[in-house]
Amino acid sequence: MPETILIIDDEKAICESLAGILSDEGFNPLVTHSAEEGLQILDEKDIHLVLLDIWLPGMDGLEALSLIKQRFSLPVIMISGHGTIETAVQATRIGAFDFIEKPLSYDNTLLAIRKGLQLARLERDNQVLRESRPVLKRITGDSPQVEMLRQQIERVAPTDAWVLIRGGHGTGKELVAQTIHRHSLRAKHPMVAVNCAAIPEELIESELFGHMKGAFTGATETKKGKFDLANGSTLFLDEIGDMSLKSQAKVLRILQEQRFERVGGSRTIEVDVRVLAATNKDLEEEIELGNFRADLFYRLNVVPITVPELQDRREDIPLLVADFVQQFSKKGISLKDFTPEALLLLQQHHWPGNVRELRNLVERLVIMTPGDRIDAADVTLFLGSPAKTVMHPPGQLLAYNALPFKEARRQFETDYLSAKLQENEGNISKTAEQIGMERSHLHKKLKALDIAGK
Incomplete structure (x- = not known):
């Protein structure tokens, strides 16, 4: 749809010439010969830019400019055959985008129009972005x-x-x-x-x-x-x-x-x-x-x-899941509850893709799972191969249950990483790739747990 430019000038020859050039350039020109009629047109139509003469019968251009800037958000280019520096400065202070003297150079006029329209588009885009900015996300977790x-x-x-x-x-x-x-x-x-x-x-x-x-x-x-x-x-x-x-x-x-x-x-x-x-x-x-x-x-x-890996803060997973479910509900996706067994399975997964992978899985689950509750069977179905999940035999869980949380976690990490290193003959790079952890992070973890690797 062509952009509409309003020409307000009492010289009919200039109006006809400008209108013809603007039409040839793909714009939609409207013409009026008084400021009063121009303000009425602005009230009635969607105007993108105004070309406004300073010397007009009745209300002059500077007064009209002041009213336009008060009531409308659009660029105004002033044109005059009797312009002075003082007049140009005054127009600029009121809010004119540009000031062009007669006789008009149509190339310069078109350049000013295009610049004014570009600025107006940028301002509109920025306004849209400000109004449509999503609610700022927070860092979820209490680990x-x-x-x-x-x-x-x-x-x-x-x-x-x-x-x-x-x-x-x-x-x-x-x-x-x-x-x-x-x-x-x-x-x-x-x-x-x-x-x-x-x-x-x-x-x-x-x-x-x-x-x-x-x-x-x-x-x-x-x-x-x-x-x-x-x-x-x-x-x-x-x-x-x-x-x-x-x-x-x-x-x-x-x-x-x-x-x-x-x-x-x-x-x-x-x-x-x-x-x-x-x-x-x-x-x-x-x-x-x-x-x-x-x-x-x-x-x-x-x-x-x-920023910590998700597998290093598994206790945050239930909070993250609840946060994601609330976010998805704002997109029209039904609210669903995760059973404790489902959350436990999620906490046992490696999550090589970290929070992004968890978010994608939760969205998949709430969309594709029928009913209002997501249980362990649903998680198993969408999570993939059981080999990707850290499953502990009952006897091993009982052994960890006898320890305080921090000691149990340290013991689990020691047992798990030692076993994985043994599988990879002590090679840290292969182990890091297998378990989805950065090599540097794994190296630091092994050092903290006093586990040898190569």
């Missing part, structure tokens, strides 16, 4: 690991310190970043997120730093980059470990100097950006392999935060 995570977030969020968030796939690293930003002094601006793993290497510089029109094939217009968009706010670099060495060098320079040039440009742009980065990789190991820059690691790793 010691989650409580420690909350305390770390509470301490670092109000500062401007950079944070490196580490954890496996699906642990909730982006949720941690959102929570840090939400409790920061920059929360009035939206956090800008970049998935470094999802952007091709040849485009990541353009994505991060922006580009000038004609900088490369397909660059049909100048585009701001993520660093530019995050000015005064927070930039979240997700999966930073997947960024190429060339891009790492560029990012390091910007992080150090807080200034950059767009691709194909020469003007230096200064920014004030807080950086949160996340990775599921062992960056120390990546540095040893030559895949990650040590200087970038130390620049990002001001405050390290590790």
Whole structure:
């Protein structure tokens, strides 16, 4: 549907000429010769932009501009054959988007119109985003690991310190970043997120730093980059470990100097950006392999935060399940209860995909399971092979029951990991892959339990 432009000018020749040009350019022009009629049209029709003459019979253009800006949210371009600097300044102060003098340059007029419409679209899109923003999610759980995570977030969020968030796939690293930003002094601006793993290497510089029109094939217009968009706010670099060495060098320079040039440009742009980065990789190991820059690691790793694996906080699973069920009910999915036996089976699963895998399974269960209750048989049906679940014989459970929780958990972890290491002839990498745990995390766990591996 073509955008509608209202022309308010008492010179009929100019109105006819402008209307013809705008029609040829694909717009829908409307013409009136007085401000009073123009205000009536604005009340009645969906207008996207106004071209308004200053000198009009009756109400003049500046008075009309003031009323339009009070009552409507749309760009107004002033046109005048007797313009002065004082008049242009006054119009700008009232809220005019641009000021064009007669005789009109139609190329300049069209350029101003397109810029005004682009700004109006951006403002509308931002308004839609603000109104449709989903309810902010919280970090669910009351395990010691989650409580420690909350305390770390509470301490670092109000500062401007950079944070490196580490954890496996699906642990909730982006949720941690959102929570840090939400409790920061920059929360009035939206956090800008970049998935470094999802952007091709040849485009990541353009994505991060922006580009000038004609900088490369397909660059049909100048585009701001993520660093530019995050000015005064927070930039979240997700999966930073997947960024190429060339891009790492560029990012390091910007992080150090807080200034950059767009691709194909020469003007230096200064920014004030807080950086949160996340990775599921062992960056120390990546540095040893030559895949990650040590200087970038130390620049990002001001405050390290590790998001715990789901298998290390199994006691949070019932709370997570209840939280997910409530979230799905807002999508029109019926509320359903999980029996204690079903929850126990979920707590015994390895969850290599962490919270994301659990969420997907719960959604599948509440959609596909008939009735109002989900029991152990339903979980077994959708969870897959019993080999993926940690099942304990009754005698072994009785042995753990005689111990306090922390000791029972430590004993179970020792027995389980020792058995898995034995299966893999002591190979830590194979064991980590088999049980769905990051190698670095498994290594730390074995060290804490005083279990030898190789």
